[in-house]
Amino acid sequence: MSSSDDDVPLAGRNTNGIKTNGNVHKSANIIPKSLDKAMDVANKPLKHAAPGISIRNGPVEVMDVDHQSGTNGKRKGRASMNNGVSYKDATDDSEEDKPLSKRRRVSKNKPRDDSLSGSDEAPLVSKNAKGKAIAVGKKPPNIKETSIGESEGSDVPLQEKLAKEKAVIEQRAAKEAKAIRKDEAKVPTKKRSKKPDSDDDDDEPLVKKKDTRPQTNGLSKATPKAGKATKAVKKEDSGGDDHLVKSSRAKKQNDTKAAQSKVKKETRGKSVKKEDTEQDQEAEEEEEEYRWWEDPTKGDGTTKWTTLEHAGVVFPPPYEPLPRNIQLLYDGRPVSLTPEAEEVATFFGSMLNSTHNVENPTFQKNFFADFQEILKKTGGAKDKDGSKVEIKEFAKCDFKPIFEYFDAQRAEKKALSSAEKKQIKAEKDVVEAPYMYCMWDGRKQKVGNFRVEPPGLFRGRGEHPKTGRVKKRVKPEQITINIGKEAKVPAAPEGHQWKEVKHDQEGTWLAMWQENINNAYKYVMLAANSDVKGQSDYKKFEKARELKKHIDRIREDYTLELKDEVMANRQRATAVYLIDKFALRAGNEKGDEEADTVGCCSLKFEHVTLQPPNTVIFDFLGKDSIRFYDEVQVDPQVFKNLKIFKKAPKSEGDEIFDRLTTTSLNKHLSNYMPGLTAKVFRTYNASYTMSSVLRELKSEGSIAEKIKDYNDANRKVAILCNHKRTVTAGHGAQMEKLGDRIKGLKYQKWRVKQMMLDLDPKLKKKDKRGSEFYELDDELDQEWISEHQKYLVEEQRQKIEKKFAKENEKRKAEGEKEMKHKELENRLDVADELAQKFKKENKTGKVEAEGRGPTVERLEQQLEKLDQRIQNMSYQAEDKENNKEVALGTSKINYIDPRLTVVFSKKFNVPIEKFFSKTLREKFDWAVKSVDEDWEF
Numbered sequence: 001m002s003s004s005d006d007d008v009p010l011a012g013r014n015t016n017g018i019k020t021n022g023n024v025h026k027s028a029n030i031i032p033k034s035l036d037k038a039m040d041v042a043n044k045p046l047k048h049a050a051p052g053i054s055i056r057n058g059p060v061e062v063m064d065v066d067h068q069s070g071t072n073g074k075r076k077g078r079a080s081m082n083n084g085v086s087y088k089d090a091t092d093d094s095e096e097d098k099p100l101s102k103r104r105r106v107s108k109n110k111p112r113d114d115s116l117s118g119s120d121e122a123p124l125v126s127k128n129a130k131g132k133a134i135a136v137g138k139k140p141p142n143i144k145e146t147s148i149g150e151s152e153g154s155d156v157p158l159q160e161k162l163a164k165e166k167a168v169i170e171q172r173a174a175k176e177a178k179a180i181r182k183d184e185a186k187v188p189t190k191k192r193s194k195k196p197d198s199d200d201d202d203d204e205p206l207v208k209k210k211d212t213r214p215q216t217n218g219l220s221k222a223t224p225k226a227g228k229a230t231k232a233v234k235k236e237d238s239g240g241d242d243h244l245v246k247s248s249r250a251k252k253q254n255d256t257k258a259a260q261s262k263v264k265k266e267t268r269g270k271s272v273k274k275e276d277t278e279q280d281q282e283a284e285e286e287e288e289e290y291r292w293w294e295d296p297t298k299g300d301g302t303t304k305w306t307t308l309e310h311a312g313v314v315f316p317p318p319y320e321p322l323p324r325n326i327q328l329l330y331d332g333r334p335v336s337l338t339p340e341a342e343e344v345a346t347f348f349g350s351m352l353n354s355t356h357n358v359e360n361p362t363f364q365k366n367f368f369a370d371f372q373e374i375l376k377k378t379g380g381a382k383d384k385d386g387s388k389v390e391i392k393e394f395a396k397c398d399f400k401p402i403f404e405y406f407d408a409q410r411a412e413k414k415a416l417s418s419a420e421k422k423q424i425k426a427e428k429d430v431v432e433a434p435y436m437y438c439m440w441d442g443r444k445q446k447v448g449n450f451r452v453e454p455p456g457l458f459r460g461r462g463e464h465p466k467t468g469r470v471k472k473r474v475k476p477e478q479i480t481i482n483i484g485k486e487a488k489v490p491a492a493p494e495g496h497q498w499k500e501v502k503h504d505q506e507g508t509w510l511a512m513w514q515e516n517i518n519n520a521y522k523y524v525m526l527a528a529n530s531d532v533k534g535q536s537d538y539k540k541f542e543k544a545r546e547l548k549k550h551i552d553r554i555r556e557d558y559t560l561e562l563k564d565e566v567m568a569n570r571q572r573a574t575a576v577y578l579i580d581k582f583a584l585r586a587g588n589e590k591g592d593e594e595a596d597t598v599g600c601c602s603l604k605f606e607h608v609t610l611q612p613p614n615t616v617i618f619d620f621l622g623k624d625s626i627r628f629y630d631e632v633q634v635d636p637q638v639f640k641n642l643k644i645f646k647k648a649p650k651s652e653g654d655e656i657f658d659r660l661t662t663t664s665l666n667k668h669l670s671n672y673m674p675g676l677t678a679k680v681f682r683t684y685n686a687s688y689t690m691s692s693v694l695r696e697l698k699s700e701g702s703i704a705e706k707i708k709d710y711n712d713a714n715r716k717v718a719i720l721c722n723h724k725r726t727v728t729a730g731h732g733a734q735m736e737k738l739g740d741r742i743k744g745l746k747y748q749k750w751r752v753k754q755m756m757l758d759l760d761p762k763l764k765k766k767d768k769r770g771s772e773f774y775e776l777d778d779e780l781d782q783e784w785i786s787e788h789q790k791y792l793v794e795e796q797r798q799k800i801e802k803k804f805a806k807e808n809e810k811r812k813a814e815g816e817k818e819m820k821h822k823e824l825e826n827r828l829d830v831a832d833e834l835a836q837k838f839k840k841e842n843k844t845g846k847v848e849a850e851g852r853g854p855t856v857e858r859l860e861q862q863l864e865k866l867d868q869r870i871q872n873m874s875y876q877a878e879d880k881e882n883n884k885e886v887a888l889g890t891s892k893i894n895y896i897d898p899r900l901t902v903v904f905s906k907k908f909n910v911p912i913e914k915f916f917s918k919t920l921r922e923k924f925d926w927a928v929k930s931v932d933e934d935w936e937f
Contacts, residue, residue, distance in 0.1 A: 310438035312490030316454035349402025366468035686895035717734030754847035
């Protein structure tokens with residue numbers, strides 16, 4: 001008998017004693033009609049709500065539906081195990097060191113105050129010259145075609161505006177889905193696939209599949225494979241790039257022929273050296289890049305490789321004991337430790353500057369428990385006389401001598417000259433060169449992470465319960481090697497052997513081992529730009545493209561089931577609604593030793609607070625133990641369902657969806673489309689929304705303006721798909737620095753204007769722009785100008801000193817005599833002259849014209865360039881401020897099809913480098929090279 005009830009129909013499960021996710025069902029099997037009516041009376045139904053949007057803009061009031069108990073499901077605070085020594089900077093804000101879940105609370109007694117408490121809380125751009133905050137409303141950015149906020153004077157609330165736009169996008173999606181299925185139904189029966197239905201298309205090569213998808217969101221008249229519009233659909237392709245493949249191949253063949261004929265003409269009658277011929281051949285091989293998305297013989301079948309060769313893994317260097325005069329202090333006395341225990345002590349001691357970790361009580365507790373265990377195994381600690389010392393209290397441990405030793409080492413390494421740093425890197429590259437690449441089916445592929453992780457302290461993210469635990473050193477005896485049968489097995493370090501050597505042709509890993517913290521397996525894989533990794537990303541986004549064929553039926557079905565009398569069906573429909581509308585993750589069942597993270601299917605009573613008429617507040621630890629807090633408006637029927645799901649006898653600790661599991665939910669979704677799971681909705685919603693926004697976008701102006709338009713579109717996707725992030729601790733400082741740079745350019749602009757007046761004193765009167773044009777900007781007061789002038793003088797000094805040091809390094813490397821310090825002093829005279837110049841300008845209020853042959857016309861050109869720089873930097877500042885709570889990177893990298901970014905780049909002539917870093921360009925090389933500006937998701 002199976003231990004799982006996933007195969008049992010949800011509606012037909014026994015409610016007595018059967019558990020879901022570890023809890024006994026507390027909800028009834030069938031929802032009585034009387035309960036439905038009673039809930040309607042208690043909460044008068046509204047009109048059908050528009051698609052949900054986050055409304056985290058106001059305070060959380062007292063709820064008249066839910067009465068929260070004391071803990072709200074969070075772990076109780078623990079007393080800090082303070083050792084009496086604080087390494088925290090005195091200027092740090094105490095709030096920054098609190099865990100995320102401790103910073104914001106739902107209060108029963110008083111509403112949250114969202115007003116700005118002081119000038120430091122206001123955006124930099126809203127501060128006046130004296131640093132005082134100007135009254136600023138919490139208004140979204142005011143932008144152009146992609147405006148996602150309220151424009152000046154708009155009476156339409158933000159959430160209402162966004163909800164309407166999301167409704168339009170969903171209506172368009174429904175029409176396109178119907179159009180796609182209608183086109184596919186026109187295909188004659190004899191052309192339909194005779195292959196049997198499959199639960200998943202993972203075994204079919206991606207590029208081998210036929211193109212069954214219209215190229216323009218279903219509006220094309222192309223008529224590929226037919227299929228019935230039933231829940232159990234046949235396996236369908238999500239391709240759609242064949243025309244690009246063919247044109248690319250044809251172009252490549254023509255280019256190759258032309259190049260070959262050109263070479264023949266050029267080399268006719270000439271003698272070519274053998275070395276040159278070999279070099280030419282190697283160059284041609286380099287240029288013949290492998291486009292796996294155009295190769296019909298490669299896909300995602302079960303056999304991933306035929307031949308595989310690699311050099312294994314690189315181990316971290318062995319531990320080097322501390323000097324004898326550097327020891328841990330216990331109760332004020334130095335103690336000696338065995339190398340094994342001393343190494344663990346250095347893990348903690350070397351990171352005392354990371355107050356977020358070392359002052360965390362959980363981190364301290366876990367570290368000290370592991371430290372004591374290692375002390376017991378290695379014989380403990382001893383004092384200077386050799387007597388045994390029992391280390392019982394963390395508070396008596398002083399790691400400061402260890403920290404000072406490592407801090408000095410870091411400073412010494414930082415002080416190395418660039419030549420010395422380059423030499424160290426070159427030596428390291430030589431050692432690691434054999435491990436950086438492998439031979440995969442005869443092709444050279446880059447390996448992603450060939451280094452074994454060094455031992456240290458586990459940090460985790462958010463409030464991970466195991467933070468501070470000791471990550472043990474990984475030994476060769478723990479590592480399994482995956483390699484071809486005919487290949488030479490890499491040698492294990494001397495005196496060791498591998499745990500096992502496998503020849504798993506279905507695996508894409510080169511080596512693996514199990515770490516000791518979460519007992520998870522770590523794998524050495526190929527780099528992000530390799531064929532295998534690229535196919536995985538390609539398949540992920542093609543799966544999302546395929547979902548657009550079925551999204552209308554899925555939404556229609558779960559909308560109907562929101563009123564189903566069977567509790568299991570209604571819970572499932574409500575969960576799919578939340579996953580689709582608010583991008584909630586499905587969630588998985590967690591063990592006792594795992595982080596208590598939550599997803600939709602594992603939401604507990606205390607994680608959801610209901611506020612009539614239809615506002616739901618989510619507050620729980622999400623993925624990576626990061627707090628998920630959101631206030632959303634839901635469909636009235638969904639609000640009513642959640643009230644029913646939380647109805648007594650349920651209380652704290654009980655699951656809201658007690659008749660639903662992630663497995664059963666994904667199994668239900670696969671009936672609509674093979675391989676469809678809850679996580680595909682996030683990718684689909686982000687990509688389809690971005691596609692809809694780009695379709696209407698008309699980006700004009702400079703490169704900086706176009707980049708801002710793209711970021712605004714990306715921001716809209718992030719908000720509509722509820723991709724949020726916590727404001728980083730350094731955001732305020734970054735904005736202040738950026739603001740100072742803008743003000744610096746404005747000061748430079750004012751100086752140029754004064755130079756114009758120096759050349760032509762009458763210009764102020766005869767200039768059509770008026771005398772105000774030459775006045776000092778309101779943002780710049782004398783106090784700020786004085787500080788900025790000091791900064792410019794110091795900046796000049798640092799540039800001169802760096803250049804002098806660099807030239808001396810070059811001379812030393814080339815065996816030439818180094819310049820004397822007197823030469824540096826002479827060069828620094830330039831900075832002193834600048835300081836004197838500023839002093840004179842401040843006294844006289846006049847600026848003398850600078851440069852060779854200065855004219856008013858040349859200075860006007862300088863003003864134009866400065867205006868452009870100020871405009872570009874202002875765009876950056878506005879972009880940065882608008883994005884502080886929106887995870888644009890999350891959307892762009894993980895959920896928006898990268899081909900849409902490529903489309904924007906090509907359509908509006910913006911270099912792809914402006915959107916993708918070098919790493920991302922390598923990762924999404926297939927996207928950059930596979931579409932043109934007319935491609936649509």
